[in-house]
Amino acid sequence: xSYLKIDRTEDTPEVIFDGDNGELFMAGISFPExxxxxxxxxxxxxxxxxxxxxxxxxxxxxxxYFNTSSSKKIxxxxxxxxxxxxxxxxINIKWLYSDDDEDIRSAGIRYSNMIDIPFEYESY
Numbered sequence: 001x002s003y004l005k006i007d008r009t010e011d012t013p014e015v016i017f018d019g020d021n022g023e024l025f026m027a028g029i030s031f032p033e034x035x036x037x038x039x040x041x042x043x044x045x046x047x048x049x050x051x052x053x054x055x056x057x058x059x060x061x062x063x064x065y066f067n068t069s070s071s072k073k074i075x076x077x078x079x080x081x082x083x084x085x086x087x088x089x090x091i092n093i094k095w096l097y098s099d100d101d102e103d104i105r106s107a108g109i110r111y112s113n114m115i116d117i118p119f120e121y122e123s124y
Contacts, residue, residue: 004045012038013063017045022054027062027096030070039073046080053084062096062124063104075111082115094120 008014013028032038059081066074078093085091095108105121112119 002045002048004041006041013066015042017042017049019045019049019054022057024057024059025062026060027064029064030066030074032070035069035073039070039076043073043076043080046077050080050084050087053087053089056090056092057081057084059091059093060096061093061108063107064098064101065104066107071107075114078111078115078117082117085117091117092120093117094122096122096124099123 002019004015004017006012006015008028011029012032013026013030016023016025018024030038061074063074081091081093093112095105095112097104097108105123108119108121
């Protein structure tokens with residue numbers, strides 16, 4: 001399986017998707033000028049991974065901020081992960097948030113309520 005790495009910028013998150021080990025990581029700020037351009041390779045990678053996923057996939061989200069357009073893309077990512085789960089594969093999602101950031105924590109709770117994958121929440 002392939003490996004996807006996108007370096008963090010001042011308006012886009014770091015992305016490290018390791019298909020060989022079933023480890024997906026996104027962290028930082030997400031308000032890209034062109035949300036489609038930024039998230040297209042991520043969605044393409046996930047669609048490919050979903051065709052032959054590992055038995056267990058661990059996902060770690062550590063967002064500091066994301067705008068409305070990014071929020072929709074994060075939801076799309078979660079929907080692809082839910083498709084993998086429906087194939088009988090294990091998906092573990094850890095949602096990290098800053099101790100004082102109730103907005104990011106609440107966003108994770110809202111996402112978790114929209115899909116059938118329980119989240120683990122952890123403050124830092």
